Amino acid sequence: MTDPPVDWRPSASLETLRLRARMLAAVRGFFAARGVLEVETPCLSAATVTDPHLHSLATRLAGGRTRYLQTSPEYAMKRLLAAGSGPIYQLARAFRDGELGRRHNPEFTLLEWYRPGFDHHRLMDEVEELVAEVAGVAGPTERLTYAEAFRAHAGVDPFADPPARLAEAARAATGGAVPDLGDDRDAWLDLLMGTVVERRLGHDRPTFVHDFPAAQAALARVRQTGPDGGPAVAERFELFVGGVELANGFHELTDAAEQRRRFEADLARRRALGLTEPPVDERFLAALAAGLPDCAGVAVGFDRLVMIAAGLGAPGGGGRVSYPPASFAASLRSRSRVSTAWRRWGMTTVPPTTSATFMASQTSSSLQPTSTQRPRW
Numbered sequence: 318m319t320d321p322p323v324d325w326r327p328s329a330s331l332e333t334l335r336l337r338a339r340m341l342a343a344v345r346g347f348f349a350a351r352g353v354l355e356v357e358t359p360c361l362s363a364a365t366v367t368d369p370h371l372h373s374l375a376t377r378l379a380g381g382r383t384r385y386l387q388t389s390p391e392y393a394m395k396r397l398l399a400a401g402s403g404p405i406y407q408l409a410r411a412f413r414d415g416e417l418g419r420r421h422n423p424e425f426t427l428l429e430w431y432r433p434g435f436d437h438h439r440l441m442d443e444v445e446e447l448v449a450e451v452a453g454v455a456g457p458t459e460r461l462t463y464a465e466a467f468r469a470h471a472g473v474d475p476f477a478d479p480p481a482r483l484a485e486a487a488r489a490a491t492g493g494a495v496p497d498l499g500d501d502r503d504a505w506l507d508l509l510m511g512t513v514v515e516r517r518l519g520h521d522r523p524t525f526v527h528d529f530p531a532a533q534a535a536l537a538r539v540r541q542t543g544p545d546g547g548p549a550v551a552e553r554f555e556l557f558v559g560g561v562e563l564a565n566g567f568h569e570l571t572d573a574a575e576q577r578r579r580f581e582a583d584l585a586r587r588r589a590l591g592l593t594e595p596p597v598d599e600r601f602l603a604a605l606a607a608g609l610p611d612c613a614g615v616a617v618g619f620d621r622l623v624m625i626a627a628g629l630g631a632p633g634g635g636g637r638v639s640y641p642p643a644s645f646a647a648s649l650r651s652r653s654r655v656s657t658a659w660r661r662w663g664m665t666t667v668p669p670t671t672s673a674t675f676m677a678s679q680t681s682s683s684l685q686p687t688s689t690q691r692p693r694w
Contacts, residue, residue, distance in 0.1 A: 396600060
């Protein structure tokens with residue numbers, strides 16, 4: 318029996334590669350016109366992200382030293398900001414383990430930029446301008462708070478409803494294929510966002526969701542008094558097109574002590590989940606202590622932006638990058654969010670009802686988009 322022939326051909330057409338090249342040029346023109354400096358930072362670092370939702374790829378150098386491939390260029394870019402760079406952007410290769418599937422590659426391209434003097438609302442305006450100019454995704458956009466998105470698409474109040482009500486909504490939407498997350502409000506919210514809310518966003522027009530729960534702040538500021546005297550919220554946003562997350566932005570935290578506290582909380586969660594505990598980036602924390610300017614930053618999945626512009630929906634990056642990895646089964650875009658909830662209760666895979674059923678509904682959009690983290694991505 319002979320082995321099947323090896324398919325050596327690139328998966329992307331020349332037409333798509335030319336489109337991608339034009340879009341790269343358009344991104345550079347967009348920022349050049351606005352006086353934003355292009356930078357390039359190292360892909361390898363002695364430290365990496367602590368976020369339990371993100372899994373870094375590590376390599377071992379001569380002499381036994383471990384280095385991590387970046388999940389985003391965020392820490393290095395913020396060190397440049399603290400050194401006085403002014404507004405900067407980068408088209409960077411990023412790497413994440415455990416993200417293989419219909420809309421994820423372990424290696425992908427991020428467009429990340431930072432704007433001193435901006436808050437997250439002003440940065441949303443610029444993101445809207447960029448996706449319209451570079452990918453033809455025209456506005457006006459819809460803008461919803463996190464609470465408004467949950468009330469409209471999941472029928473719950475994410476801040477006021479008890480965990481039992483969130484669990485009821487999750488089970489109703491998934492046919493009961495959810496783990497028992499007990500009274501863990503954050504886990505239920507992660508699950509609802511990844512399996513119910515996201516897939517319904519951005520179909521009629523691009524949709525921004527902003528003002529997330531404070532527990533989901535990551536590297537964003539927390540506003541202690543929410544809208545209308547409500548709960549504290551994180552000053553961050555995500556952009557959705559056709560049910561797919563395209564961008565993740567923050568009004569950036571500048572308090573080094575608070576950032577260290579969040580890193581330590583991340584590591585405690587990783588211990589509880591049985592995950593590895595990576596080294597904290599002390600140079601990044603020192604840069605915050607030295608003085609990060611008031612700024613907002615965002616990461617955009619450039620491969621997804623190309624896919625939207627080209628009308629592509631192939632799994633595993635096929636058709637939008639030259640050489641995707643080997644094919645893997647379809648998975649949720651928010652698998653990082655959802656799988657953490659499952660791991661808390663000793664389950665290692667997302668039940669197929671949650672992944673396959675919702676993926677089928679997500680790909681029905683006329684845009685057919687399919688690649689944040691900053692934890693972001």
